[in-house]
Amino acid sequence: VKVSRRLVLGGLAAMSCGRAMQEPGPASPDFPQGVCAGDPDSRGALLWTRYTGTGALRLELWPRGDPATRLVFPVTPTDEGIALVRVEDLAAGTWWHYAFVGSKADGEVSRSEEGRFRTALAADALAPLRIGASSCADQEYPLTPFSRVADELECDVFLMLGDNLYADGAKTLDEYRQKWREALARRPTQRLRASTGLISTWDDHEIVNNATGELDPAQIQAARTATFEYQPWRESGASPGRLWRSIRWGRTVEFFVLDCRSERAPSTGQYMSREQLDWLKAGLAASPARFKLVLNSVPISNYPGAFFALTLDDRWQGYPAERTELLEFIEGRNIPGVLWLTGDFHMGVAGRVSATGPGSTMREIAAGPAGQFANPSPSYPAPPQFDFATAEHNVAVLDLDPAAGTVRVRFLDGGTRTLFDTTWEL
Amino acid sequence: VRSAAPFVTLLLLCAPGVGAEPVEAVRVEAVPPLRTAAYVGSALGLAGAAGVASIFTAVSLHGAPVGANGRPEPFVTATGLVAALGVHFALVHWLVPELTRLGNTSAALGDVSAARARAWELGRWAWLGGALGAAGTMIGAGIEHASFGSGQGVMLGGLVAVFFSALAADVLEIVGAWQGATASRRPR
Numbered sequence: 034v035k036v037s038r039r040l041v042l043g044g045l046a047a048m049s050c051g052r053a054m055q056e057p058g059p060a061s062p063d064f065p066q067g068v069c070a071g072d073p074d075s076r077g078a079l080l081w082t083r084y085t086g087t088g089a090l091r092l093e094l095w096p097r098g099d100p101a102t103r104l105v106f107p108v109t110p111t112d113e114g115i116a117l118v119r120v121e122d123l124a125a126g127t128w129w130h131y132a133f134v135g136s137k138a139d140g141e142v143s144r145s146e147e148g149r150f151r152t153a154l155a156a157d158a159l160a161p162l163r164i165g166a167s168s169c170a171d172q173e174y175p176l177t178p179f180s181r182v183a184d185e186l187e188c189d190v191f192l193m194l195g196d197n198l199y200a201d202g203a204k205t206l207d208e209y210r211q212k213w214r215e216a217l218a219r220r221p222t223q224r225l226r227a228s229t230g231l232i233s234t235w236d237d238h239e240i241v242n243n244a245t246g247e248l249d250p251a252q253i254q255a256a257r258t259a260t261f262e263y264q265p266w267r268e269s270g271a272s273p274g275r276l277w278r279s280i281r282w283g284r285t286v287e288f289f290v291l292d293c294r295s296e297r298a299p300s301t302g303q304y305m306s307r308e309q310l311d312w313l314k315a316g317l318a319a320s321p322a323r324f325k326l327v328l329n330s331v332p333i334s335n336y337p338g339a340f341f342a343l344t345l346d347d348r349w350q351g352y353p354a355e356r357t358e359l360l361e362f363i364e365g366r367n368i369p370g371v372l373w374l375t376g377d378f379h380m381g382v383a384g385r386v387s388a389t390g391p392g393s394t395m396r397e398i399a400a401g402p403a404g405q406f407a408n409p410s411p412s413y414p415a416p417p418q419f420d421f422a423t424a425e426h427n428v429a430v431l432d433l434d435p436a437a438g439t440v441r442v443r444f445l446d447g448g449t450r451t452l453f454d455t456t457w458e459l
Numbered sequence: 460v461r462s463a464a465p466f467v468t469l470l471l472l473c474a475p476g477v478g479a480e481p482v483e484a485v486r487v488e489a490v491p492p493l494r495t496a497a498y499v500g501s502a503l504g505l506a507g508a509a510g511v512a513s514i515f516t517a518v519s520l521h522g523a524p525v526g527a528n529g530r531p532e533p534f535v536t537a538t539g540l541v542a543a544l545g546v547h548f549a550l551v552h553w554l555v556p557e558l559t560r561l562g563n564t565s566a567a568l569g570d571v572s573a574a575r576a577r578a579w580e581l582g583r584w585a586w587l588g589g590a591l592g593a594a595g596t597m598i599g600a601g602i603e604h605a606s607f608g609s610g611q612g613v614m615l616g617g618l619v620a621v622f623f624s625a626l627a628a629d630v631l632e633i634v635g636a637w638q639g640a641t642a643s644r645r646p647r
């Protein structure tokens with residue numbers, strides 16, 4: 034469902050009927066996977082839930098601090114129960130709250146958890162932002178860092194960098210959907226997704242361990258369909274199902290979301306399609322944003338040593354031609370403010386992309402794991418190339434200051450500790 | 460196991476005393492096949508259990524600094540490997556010869572000391588290979604501790620050496636112990 038200005042006005046009219054003014058109660062079991070606001074841009078976001086009730090469903094949306102100004106929109110879920118509303122024409126840079134409400138014949142209502150999100154900054158705005166990020170969120174783990182984000186931090190947007198669930202074992206669409214339902218039934222994940230807007234990519238475990246584009250196309254398509262159903266992502270009109278995209282938040286930051294899995298073809302040495310690579314290069318070069326954050330599900334950093342060489346073929350390092358082309362392009366054009374964000378490694382890392390050569394002027398942060406076993410290597414990245422590495426379950430928090438050109442980087446665990454805190458000039 | 464077979468075969472051929480002759484020319488009842496099978500099965504099971512215990516030891520020690528500080532310490536990982544090899548040696552070398560008692564019958568019995576001596580005779584070079592591998596891992600840990608990425612190859616080489624040496628040692632201990640027990644077999 035796309036909600037444009039006309040529908041927003043309609044919603045304002047609906048507000049006057051009074052049904053939308055009911056106070057929020059506890060979340061109903063009719064919304065077993067919680068809510069989410071995906072891909073927030075300067076005009077709106079994709080508001081999502083899964084509804085298992087039988088009555089009519091509506092979305093209520095109101096600006097922060099003004100619950101009386103409540104917009105109401107009718108929503109028709111899919112057979113799977115997925116309700117996705119594209120809300121547009123909201124004011125840029127503002128916080129919005131929302132909830133889905135199901136009506137029953139007897140007049141009772143079932144209400145989802147209340148979610149919130151911030152629309153992206155206006156195109157020419159330059160303001161500090163707080164970004165959260167993590168990865169590797171196995172639904173079998175406690176996922177305490179997510180709860181901490183929901184409890185303590187108000188991130189302007191949160192980035193999930195892949196392995197956002199572990200769907201291993203699934204092959205059919207129904208099986209992938211079931212994995213998503215299980216993963217999103219976890220309260221820490223629901224609370225995180227309700228606490229702010231979400232921009233995410235996928236990695237192998239949304240499909241299967243070490244997935245590439247050379248897997249059974251039917252399996253990839255099933256995983257893709259389920260992922261698009263449960264992760265509110267903006268689809269490209271020209272290429273439905275295409276994952277890679279960019280979202281700009283004013284002149285502060287532009288997020289470049291990569292697909293590092295489904296276009297990969299190890300048999301031909303292709304890490305990603307020429308189309309995606311050229312799109313990324315052109316986008317980075319043209320972006321007016323002070324910072325360019327690349328959501329790159331598998332590290333582009335050069336990890337030296339024999340233990341890390343064992344998994345070389347599963348990351349950029351195993352595809353040196355494309356990696357070098359991209360890094361040399363960025364450095365050759367002197368594109369400022371590029372920061373790589375990654376996951377996959379079951380290890381939080383902050384450091385430079387390379388010790389020497391292409392990438393040595395750029396930095397990468399591996400955020401997470403939010404919940405996974407520790408990377409089994411007997412040695413973790415260390416100076417001088419790397420500033421920090423940890424296997425503790427974590428989220429990374431980035432405070433972007435575009436005026437100063439600095440990023441404060443913190444790694445927080447699922448309790449009360451700050452594992453690492455530094456400021457980089459980019 | 461398959462990849463270790465040539466190495467094991469080579470060691471068997473090179474080892475002295477294979478097929479040692481009986482000390483006395485006395486007719487001794489042969490070990491019944493079922494008892495041989497019981498020994499082999501038990502010894503393989505024991506070796507497997509020793510392997511699991513060793514891995515548990517190594518992983519526990521490796522994981523201690525990860526749990527405490529969020530990251531491993533190469534020296535601790537290498538120490539874990541040494542401890543794992545020690546656990547494996549203790550379990551296999553001391554317990555496998557004891558299992559040769561399964562070959563004893565009411566008519567004849569073997570000598571556990573002879574079994575252990577023969578097992579050591581065959582298996583010692585494999586154990587030495589394991590010890591060298593563990594030492595290599597320790598040296599690699601020192602290099603890695605000084606400079607990330609520089610000692611991992613040596614550590615990995617040592618780790619592989621320990622694994623295959625322990626595998627070879629298991630086979631040689633099992634074969635050697637049985638040889639020693641049957642060669643020392645005497646009427647009751």
